[in-house]
Amino acid sequence: MKVMILHGSRQTGEMIRWRLGDDFERKIKKALDNNNLKFDYPDAPHQTKNGLSWTSGDLSVSLASVAQETDIVVGFSSGASMALALAGAGRVKRAAIIASPPSRPGLEDWGVNAKTISLPILVVVGAKDELIKPNESINTVRAVSSEAQVYQHPKGHCLPVRASDLQAYTRFLSKALEDKSISRTNKIKQIEITTPEIEDEAEALEAIFSEDFLRRSMNIFQVTLTREGKSKSLSLPLFLIAHLPPNYPNEGRPHYTIETRMNGLEFPHAASVALRSAADQAFVCGEPAVYSAVLACNDLLRDQGISEVRESIVEEEGITEQIEQSDDMSQIQAAVTQLELEALWRAARSKLDEEIMHESNSSTNLHKQLKTRGYWKLSVGIVGKPSVGKSTLFNAVTRSTGAKTAAYPFTTIDPNIREALYAMPVECEPIPIEDHLKKQTLAFGRDAHGRRLMPVLLKDVAGLVPGAYRGLGKGNRFLNDLCDTDALLHVVDASGETDENGEQRSADIGSQNLRDEVIWVREELHRWIVGNVAAKFNSVVRLAKHSIELAQERLRSLFGGYHCSPGLIDRALVLAGLDKMAIVSWTAMDLHRLVAFFSRNAFPNSNCPK
Incomplete structure (x- = not known):
């Protein structure tokens, strides 16, 4: 489709x-x-x-x-x-x-x-x-x-x-x-494979559950679960969705999901996990499973209710105390100070520099590596505190006036996006420049020095203020705008005449230290990623107790929203020296270390003085 x-x-x-x-x-x-x-x-x-x-x-x-x-x-x-x-x-x-x-x-x-x-x-x-x-x-x-x-x-x-x-x-x-x-x-022709066993089970379920049964498609069944007993207080219905594979029930087993329009407070994720687990356990190879799965879920809801189901699943899994999803993320953030973060960043940069030096000294020639063909579109996010000149730079580089500029903070709210051109380094040319000039007409031409021009997408986001990772100044929204970038361009106020909020500093206070401005913006980015990962890290811990492979796959998915490949998080794990076989015993400091190495690799950062 x-x-x-x-x-x-x-x-x-x-x-x-x-x-x-x-x-x-x-x-x-x-x-x-x-x-x-x-x-x-x-x-x-x-x-x-x-x-x-x-x-x-x-x-x-x-x-x-x-x-x-x-x-x-x-x-x-x-x-x-x-x-x-x-x-x-x-x-x-x-x-x-x-x-x-x-x-x-x-x-x-x-x-x-x-x-x-x-x-x-x-x-x-x-x-x-x-x-x-x-x-x-x-x-x-x-x-x-x-x-x-x-x-x-x-x-x-x-x-x-x-x-x-x-x-x-x-x-x-x-x-x-x-x-x-x-x-x-x-109409679209959609081919779905069904079997006599699936057809027989559909007829039986319709006869048993009547209006509570819905056949969404040939192989997807929906049954409304009970709201009796301890679950009678539920404001909206719960639905068990059964996805039946073509070889069901002799070999393939159903995949179950729980659907509801209730919010996360009334129907928490842990309750959904418990119900799916109960449905899975009702499967017997070679026998119809959906009816048994519905009975198992209804028994759980009727006898325990949502709150007890949630408590039982959390107690059973025994989520680690050092990294768990809680209402207060401050303990995880407070596990490292700014000085400790700077030490982690230095260690990450040192490791990456060593790796780059090793690769450049290897026997594989860089030009031979670059002879492989492919398509890659670079995207760069422009970051910095408010009213520092990000939109002015954006307009200059993209040769446009599309980004609004003004001498007050938060002139930009929604991100500005436009295409610009950059000059490719000479050493990245797969064959000598002279041959290109003689044989090729390039799509975007060359600059005055003969370097190939390539397109880049620039993203100008709103200014960040201290505490942005906690949502101050709509910081979470602005940081989320950076998820799909390959690199960051940090615009700083070299004059030091504005404070962290982009306001003009009074003469008696003096100028802001340029290094401090670089550090606190980088810290906001780091703590934003840590907060996002820590909020769901308990799911990694639970899986690690049953399957390290599944836990590693889940860990990769937590970083998947930052425009990176799964291999990048694997590389960060190795460079950080973390034991992925011991995920259940990781501390908050280990999580900060992983994010430091990941972000240094995923978001190469360049500083641009205003």
Whole structure:
């Protein structure tokens, strides 16, 4: 199944992919229960002085520039207009999310004759959108689709990806893909393998549970669990979802999940783990398992209730006292001082320098390594305290005026993203420069010194203040904007005339030490990662008591949101000298050491004086 994402004007496919982030793809895959979803981010074919565009040239060229068909299309602004045209032309099979579409061009301008679109459509509009008013977008879509749904968010001209926004998108797509009323021309052929045993069990479950049973698809069953006994106080229902493999029940065993709309306080994650465990234990090879799994979960809920189930699973697993998920993360953060962090950073840099020196002195020639072909897009985040000149640098490097600049803190709230060019070091050329100049026409050309120019995505985020990792000054939100960058460019105030909050310092206080400014921003980044990892580290400890391999896989996943490969966390473990076989006995200091080596490797940092 394929999902096509169409960017707006002055963007590229890579830029909208970066803006949406990894959570967008991950949550859609999870909601649709399909890890094989393919996401495509095509570039518009028309080049203008302001960037790429779908609508500034021949519209037929735009339609011809993308794949012939897609299952789901998501379009923003001019890309939304293009998405509507694809849907009208019958090239979208299942559903469309149309965000802030303009009224023109209309379907007739695209050469599409359809008067109506018989396809589930979600119209996304911003309450504060001044560029394209919400009513304009809604009327544009409803002119060709009377049943289009509307989702309004509180922001401006954007396709937002907050948790509530992603929930709205995934809920719409889940329902759209289950809708049986879609016309034959818009249906997708989906092949699912079933067996007589699965069919017999489905009939039995429907007879036993009646309205509490739902067959989501050929191999996915849903049963509503009990709210009797000690669980009668539950405000919303619980659902046991059984995913049956093709060789069930003779060889393959079901995979169970628990679904509910209750929040984490009313229905904690530990209770879900206990219920899934009870369902798994009811499996007997060769026999129908779903009915037994439902009985096991109902017995647990009826006899113990949610609170006791949670307590039993925590007590059984015996989470380590030194690193556990708690309401107060301050103990883990307080395990190291700033001076100890500086020592960890120095040790990490020393180890990395040794490794780089060893690699450069090895018998493998660097030019031979670089002869392998591939595609890599560098992304760099610009960080620093407020009002230090980050947006000014961003505008200068990208040759734009898109980032607002002003002489007061927090001028930037939402990150600015734009493409720039950088000169590749001479030693990274796979063959001598002279041969390139004679034989090749490069896509981005060369600078005055003959160095190859390559594209880089720059991300200018809002300023950080002390305590950002605890959420001060919306720090967690701004730090999260850096997750998908490959390197960080730290802009500092070399004059020392502004304090940590970006405010002008009075003459009698004196200037700020430049070294202190570098250190505290780096500390904020470090403690932010530590806090994120520590909040879920108890799951690693639990798995380590049963399988070191599963625990290591879970540990890698905790660092997976920082735009790095699994090998990078393995490398950090080795350089930090930590024993991955002894995860259950790690201390808070060990966790800080791991993050120090990881962040030094994952986020190479360069300081840029203002």
